[in-house]
Amino acid sequence: MAPQAGEKLIVLHIGDPVKWNTELYARFSQDFTVVRPSAEERQRGEFMKALKEGRWGNFAAIFRPFWNTGGEMGRWDEELIPLVPSSCRIFASAGAGFDWADVDILAQRGSTPRSPFSKPGKLIITSAAASTESVSDFAIFLILSAFRNLNWCTTSARLSPAAFTDCHTHSAAISHNPRGHTLGVIGLGNIGFEIARKAYAAFHMKIVYYDVLRKPSTKEAEIDAQYISSLDEMLGMSDCVVLATPASPDGKKLITKERLGKMKMGSRFVNIARGSLVDDEAVADAVEEGRLVGVGMDVHEHEPRVNERLKVLRQVTLTAHNAGGTLQTHIGFEELAMRNIDAVLKGKQPLTPVNMHLMISAVKEKL
Template sequence: MATEVGQKPIVLHIGDPVKWNTELYAQFSKDFTVVRPSLEERQRDQFMKSLKEKKWGNFTAIFRPFWNTGGEMGNWDKELIPLLPQSCKIFASAGAGFDWVNVDILAQRGIIYCNGAAASSESVSDFALFHILATFRNLHWCTSSARDSPAAFQDCHKHGAAVSQNPRGHTLGIIGLGNIGFEIARKAYLAFHMKIIYYDVLRKPNTREAEIDALFVSSLDEMLGMSDCVVLATPASPDGKKLITKERLGKMKVGG
């Protein structure tokens, strides 16, 4: 424990005050001693200075409840992580990604990093479906022209169909069939009746593929050439290089 016997563990809350689930947070605050640095204290230089001075004591955990705030100190890297007290064992952060945190260094310090891996899958996949539909049906033209003028809207109404397509029967390529990628593919397969192909560093189990009748393509370039529409559902290339380049875009089929 990070405190004396009989005292509650200290949790460092990074970010603004919570706006949702306030009753749960109130109970959380009863079970732990919650310390929340101010916005000024969360700026990188000041944040690191405070850690060096042990301003917030020997806290047991770090809690970032909302992804839009709490990241003011920047990346948690080899410069910042060693400043954490040895008492810190858990880092819990909202959001599905972990690209802003070096989890290898955290692991070396014995700190477990917990993200909200599935928390945003539903909402992100919904937005992806919106973009897929907008791409095939040229919705941006019609929706923006409706705000421009009656003449612009009439132009889209008359000619939009000639440059629009139904998603049905077209091939959707997914780069990264993780939680979010799979949910995008599942909805596109069930709602739009699209053919699903995917590229990933690891092939998914046959049972997982069967749920959406997905075809695994071991080459990204080959998958791009087979796809009518491509969704990028991974934060970065495994080797740290840019995943989508000018050359890669050139691999896509005409009309894709």
């Protein structure tokens, strides 16, 4: 049942309460009726039951302000998504990735005629823009670590005088300045571009990139970037490859044993995207055979478990999915998710849509 004239639209708020943007949330709560399922109701079985019962009414949006809560129901897939009422137009979630949801299925799911876009489907929104600064800074650290063997340096300083002396004596011969080397970026979105911009400005690295869509020439000119239409070709050109795409276009791993085989002997690899995009065992193989001489991985294939072989390789810097982890990022996640919902439910364009292109395709298929 559609809301009556003057009746507030319902927003389903899943996860922790808003912590920082409290004034914005107060205004948000005045404009919309905000409903918060309990922790028990967010467990998959009970959550699905509640959706079937229409327990929360015909809500128009789903709001998830934190990446570490609100996902207790598990993957949003072909089993769960059909239970979401057709009145729901937008899912705004914290974080940069969206591999926890089948965005193509969301795009196909019909909305009510009240949709401001006249398109079927449900928009999925992430707050990646809020983490751009944090993630790009962290990526620069991992790039530098891959070139300068920072994992070896930092761990040796903590171990023993012998380990200290060994690293001090031998690390220089296999460490390199990033300056002048070629950085290959997979995914030149907001985060990928900022990584490239900082590497270009700080280290004077040569930038090549692969993406499903080429950037405007004016954008490329800002960092003197060269677009490479073949991922395999770009891998072979790069001295260091940074994976910065939120998801694989076909849902499969991007960095496999075969893909790593396309990279130069003695090259480097950094992943600040999604662990599910990379075969960690293949990365370990590539390090042991010398194809990769430096690796930086903030995300892992089977988080929170980290590959045991990678743990013992001194050329590999491993962190615990920390790239976006700053207070400023958390504040931005809250704010951007609310502003996206506010815009869409008031008939305006979304600020940071993920699957708009899929929704457009769905419309074309129905014409």
